[in-house]
Amino acid sequence: MINDILQQLHINAENSGVSTGTVWLPATGPSIKADSPVDGKVIASVSTASRENYDSVIETATAAFKEWRSWPAPRRGEVVRQAGEALRKNKEALGRLVSYEMGKSLQEGYGEVQEMIDICDFAVGLSRQLYGLSMHSERPGHRMYEQWHPLGITGIISAFNFPVAVWSWNSMLALVCGNVCVWKPSEKTPLSAIACQQIIQDVLRDNKVPEGVCNLVVGGRELGEWMAADTRVPLVSATGSTRMGKAVGTAVGSRLGRSLLELGGNNAIIITANADLDMSLIGCVFGAVGTAGQRCTSTRRLIIHESVYDAFTQKLAKAYQQLRIGNPLDENNHVGPLIDKDAVRLYQQSITEIKSEGGSFIVEGGVLEGDAYSSGCYVKPCIAAVKNNFKIVQHETFAPILYVMKYKELDEAIAMQNDVPQGLSSAIMTLNLREAELFLSQAGSDCGIANVNIGTSGAEIGGAFGGEKETGGGRESGSDAWKAYMRRQTNTINYSTHLPLAQGIKFDL
Numbered sequence: 001m002i003n004d005i006l007q008q009l010h011i012n013a014e015n016s017g018v019s020t021g022t023v024w025l026p027a028t029g030p031s032i033k034a035d036s037p038v039d040g041k042v043i044a045s046v047s048t049a050s051r052e053n054y055d056s057v058i059e060t061a062t063a064a065f066k067e068w069r070s071w072p073a074p075r076r077g078e079v080v081r082q083a084g085e086a087l088r089k090n091k092e093a094l095g096r097l098v099s100y101e102m103g104k105s106l107q108e109g110y111g112e113v114q115e116m117i118d119i120c121d122f123a124v125g126l127s128r129q130l131y132g133l134s135m136h137s138e139r140p141g142h143r144m145y146e147q148w149h150p151l152g153i154t155g156i157i158s159a160f161n162f163p164v165a166v167w168s169w170n171s172m173l174a175l176v177c178g179n180v181c182v183w184k185p186s187e188k189t190p191l192s193a194i195a196c197q198q199i200i201q202d203v204l205r206d207n208k209v210p211e212g213v214c215n216l217v218v219g220g221r222e223l224g225e226w227m228a229a230d231t232r233v234p235l236v237s238a239t240g241s242t243r244m245g246k247a248v249g250t251a252v253g254s255r256l257g258r259s260l261l262e263l264g265g266n267n268a269i270i271i272t273a274n275a276d277l278d279m280s281l282i283g284c285v286f287g288a289v290g291t292a293g294q295r296c297t298s299t300r301r302l303i304i305h306e307s308v309y310d311a312f313t314q315k316l317a318k319a320y321q322q323l324r325i326g327n328p329l330d331e332n333n334h335v336g337p338l339i340d341k342d343a344v345r346l347y348q349q350s351i352t353e354i355k356s357e358g359g360s361f362i363v364e365g366g367v368l369e370g371d372a373y374s375s376g377c378y379v380k381p382c383i384a385a386v387k388n389n390f391k392i393v394q395h396e397t398f399a400p401i402l403y404v405m406k407y408k409e410l411d412e413a414i415a416m417q418n419d420v421p422q423g424l425s426s427a428i429m430t431l432n433l434r435e436a437e438l439f440l441s442q443a444g445s446d447c448g449i450a451n452v453n454i455g456t457s458g459a460e461i462g463g464a465f466g467g468e469k470e471t472g473g474g475r476e477s478g479s480d481a482w483k484a485y486m487r488r489q490t491n492t493i494n495y496s497t498h499l500p501l502a503q504g505i506k507f508d509l
Contacts (some may be wrong), residue, residue, distance in 0.1 A: 141496025
């Protein structure tokens with residue numbers, strides 16, 4: 001099955017991880033093995049970018065920008081539209097590859113490709129809406145307005161958990177804005193990135209897009225460090241851990257560049273006494289176990305009113321017993337594997353820490369064994385009763401571990417929700433209008449995303465995506481997130497016969 005997918009996506013046993021659009025360069029860095037957490041098998045080998053490869057790509061991208069920025073934005077949008085059509089044609093194959101290489105369920109793999117298609121549609125419309133404001137001048141015979149110009153190279157560093165969607169969020173907006181892109185995907189999921197580059201090649205070629213507008217460089221941490229320190233890359237968009245984001249932000253900031261950071265989440269759902277418990281259950285369970293708990297928006301904490309705590313945790317425990325764990329390509333399964341054995345080790349360490357801090361388990365965890373779990377990457381989603389101030393609860397646990405705790409008053413629940421270093425996504429389950437509005441008010445959630453009666457994961461592309469505090473403060477995808485990829489310029493035109501100065505200043509010669 002996987003060989004058929006690779007053939008359909010034009011992926012070979014040996015692949016170069018360096019491309020300037022339609023040209024694949026001989027990658028001279030060390031080779032890495034792309035393996036699957038589903039069964040532990042090696043899928044293919046990928047040659048990574050050397051420093052020489054990286055510099056060559058940056059030089060090509062720099063030259064391409066000078067031509068690409070001069071294309072009218074709607075013409076750039078037409079290229080993106082066609083890229084979306086190419087993704088539509090390859091949705092099934094690419095979705096299966098994402099599922100097999102990363103380990104998320106097949107439905108989520110398809111959903112991730114659909115996100116790419118959706119952002120292409122959004123970007124096409126945006127290509128005719130890169131608006132600036134006009135302002136009234138205090139000086140007669142003058143006109144003031146602002147316009148937006150592309151920055152240049154947008155460096156994109158993406159994570160394994162969304163191996164293709166995050167690239168599209170950044171690249172499709174950056175492209176219609178007139179930027180060129182250099183993508184460094186996670187070295188844990190290189191084939192999905194190579195597949196995306198293959199899919200859009202014909203679109204780039206047919207539209208005579210300059211070589212170097214859409215670039216790919218596969219490599220490890222060192223490659224990301226080159227990009228972060230490179231003054232030729234004015235914007236670096238990085239998705240990953242807070243630790244990684246701090247390193248990227250420091251390096252980019254030291255050269256006064258721009259960074260767009262989408263980092264960790266420690267997302268909570270408040271279950272009030274006025275919640276619809278059956279509806280809440282769906283959002284909580286999917287949020288906690290979807291992608292095996294490896295989303296930045298995964299639900300980590302449930303803050304439950306004491307009056308419904310027992311009833312709701314019983315529902316949770318019953319629902320967890322019905323979860324089917326196994327090969328994510330089997331659509332009957334709900335939960336696939338963690339990305340690798342290092343992730344399993346961290347999952348086990350977290351369980352040990354929960355117990356050492358005094359937590360107890362409503363649903364026990366553990367590593368699954370047997371022929372169906374031969375990769376060693378399958379674990380049991382578990383539920384732990386804890387206190388919010390436990391050290392382990394304050395950290396982002398990238399695994400299907402759900403922390404539950406009680407509260408008495410809503411102000412207390414909101415304070416608990418906010419009392420973590422991260423600030424990405426949040427939700428409240430309630431049928432009470434006052435509770436909902438308080439949660440969304442200035443005194444409510446301090447996260448970039450705050451939902452009512454839906455879970456913490458599953459953001460739509462129409463809204464700006466991102467968070468506060470240690471989540472980094474960046475915004476991607478919808479709304480006016482496009483402004484992050486451009487520079488603002490204020491213009492004043494004097495069409496009078498005089499040159500008056502502002503603020504009434506006189507300067508007579």
